[in-house]
C-alpha cells in the first residue's frame with residue numbers, strides 16, 4: 001500500500017502537535033510539519049514526523065511533495081496580543097494562508113482542512129470584528145469557502161473552542177489560561193484573573209480538538225464543524241477549581257462568548273468531547289499538591 005503524505009502546518013504548536021501524533025498512529029501516513037517556530041517548540045516534536053522550518057508563505061518551495069491532505073493550523077493564534085502584533089498577524093494569517101490555499105489548489109490536494117476560530121460566532125455572528133486575530137481567521141474561512149466555489153477545492157472547516165491540555169504554553173506573552181494558572185499554582189503565586197472574571201469560555205480538550213479535525217479530514221466536507229464542549233465556565237470558576245488564592249487584575253478580558261452549535265460535528269463525524277476542564281484541573285491539583 002502506498003503511503004499517504006499529509007502536511008500539518010503548525011505541527012510544532014499546541015493543537016498541531018497532537019494532530020501530528022494522532023495521524024502517526026496510522027503507519028500508512030507520512031507526516032510533514034511546516035512551522036516557523038513563532039510559537040511552536042522543538043520539544044513538541046513527535047518521533048516519526050518530518051519537520052520543516054519555515055513560513056507558510058513559502059510553502060510552495062518548502063514542500064515539493066504532492067500531499068494528499070493539508071491540515072492548516074499554522075497561523076498566529078492568540079487574541080489579546082493580536083492588537084499590538086497586527087503586522088505579524090497579517091503576514092502569518094493572510095499572506096501565509098493565501099499561499100497555503102493556492103498550494104492546495106495547484107497541487108490538487110484531496111482536502112484542505114482548516115482550523116478556524118469560533119470567535120466568529122460571537123455577537124450574533126459578527127465576532128470577526130472584535131480583534132485582528134478574529135478578523136483574519138474569519139476572512140480565511142471566506143477565502144476557503146470561495147476557493148471551493150471558484151475552483152472546486154475540496155475542504156473542511158473546523159472551529160476550535162479554547163483548547164487546553166498537554167503541551168499548552170504557560171509562559172510568556174502567548175500563554176493560554178489553563179497552563180498559565182497551572183504555572184502560577186506551581187510557583188505558589190495567586191492566579192491572575194482578568195476583570196471581571198465572569199467572561200465564559202467553552203474549554204475543550206486538545207486531544208478532542210485533534211481527533212475532531214482528523215475526522216473532518218477523513219470524512220468531513222464543507223464549512224461548519226464546530227468542535228466545542230456545550231458547557232462553558234467563567235474564568236472565576238476555573239480559578240476556583242484550583243482552590244488557591246487569586247488576584248483580580250485589569251487587562252483585555254477578551255472577546256464575547258461564542259455561540260456553539262456542534263450538531264454538524266456530532267451528526268456527520270460522530271465527534272464527542274471526552275474530558276471536562278474541571279475534571280482535568282482537579283486531577284492536576286491531586287497530582288501536584290501545593291506545599
Ligand SMILES: NC(=O)c1ccc[n+]([C@@H]2O[C@H](COP(=O)([O-])OP(=O)(O)OC[C@H]3O[C@@H](n4cnc5c(N)ncnc54)[C@H](O)[C@@H]3O)[C@@H](O)[C@H]2O)c1
Pocket residue numbers: 009010011012013014015016034035036037038039040041054055056057072073074075076077078091092093096115116117118137159160161162163
Ligand atoms: N487553541 C485554541 O483554542 C484555538 C481556538 C481557535 C482556533 N485555533 C486555531 O488552531 C490553530 C492552532 O492553534 P494553537 O492553539 O495550537 O496555537 P499555537 O500557537 O500553539 O500553534 C500554531 C503553530 O503555528 C506556527 N505558525 C504560526 N504562523 C505560522 C506561519 N505563518 N507559518 C508557519 N508556521 C506558523 C506557530 O509557530 C505554532 O507552532 C491556529 O490556527 C489557531 O488559530 C486555536
